[in-house]
Amino acid sequence: MSKRHERLTQLFLQEINLALRNTPNLNDRGLLTITTAKLSGDEKELKVYYSVINATPEQTEAKARLLTAKAREIRTVLYKRLRLKSIPEIHFEFDDTPEKAARIEELLAKVREERENDEKENGNTAD
Numbered sequence: 001m002s003k004r005h006e007r008l009t010q011l012f013l014q015e016i017n018l019a020l021r022n023t024p025n026l027n028d029r030g031l032l033t034i035t036t037a038k039l040s041g042d043e044k045e046l047k048v049y050y051s052v053i054n055a056t057p058e059q060t061e062a063k064a065r066l067l068t069a070k071a072r073e074i075r076t077v078l079y080k081r082l083r084l085k086s087i088p089e090i091h092f093e094f095d096d097t098p099e100k101a102a103r104i105e106e107l108l109a110k111v112r113e114e115r116e117n118d119e120k121e122n123g124n125t126a127d
Contacts (some may be wrong), residue, residue, distance in 0.1 A: 005039060012046055013037040015081060016090070019074045025066070030055025032063050035095045039088060048090040049095035060094070067092040 014043045017034055026032055031053045038047045050067065071090045079087045 005041075005043070008043065009037055009039040009046075011082070012039065012078065012088070013048070014076050016048055016074055019077045020070070021065070023070065026063070027125075029059045030063065033098075035097065044086070044088050045091065047091050047093050049093050051095045051098045053098065064092065064094060 008108070013034065013036070016037070020026060020032075020034070033051050033053065035049045037049065040046070050053055050063075071092060075090050078084075089113050104109050
């Protein structure tokens with residue numbers, strides 16, 4: 001990947017975050033976080049990955065609909081602000097990595113707790 005490609009991806013990510021900052025109801029009932037973006041090789045398509053913290057599946061789906069509805073407007077804003085020859089089509093994709101990471105942490109904590117309980121029952125110490 002070229003440096004220009006990487007810079008464009010980061011620029012688009014930064015500008016999308018700015019464009020979404022003042023969107024009403026975006027962070028009601030769950031915090032939306034833009035996690036990363038991937039620009040296609042031909043620079044015609046941008047996938048923007050997001051996660052939602054502390055939201056029900058219905059609230060997460062509502063945010064997905066809101067983002068999809070805002071994609072065209074955001075693209076127009078990017079076109080005006082960046083003055084580039086072309087702005088890629090924007091597609092928002094849900095990123096469940098934070099949820100998976102939290103689940104793994106939860107499981108590891110449970111394993112540690114069980115190990116400590118076993119050591120206490122057997123009179124062993126882990127020193």
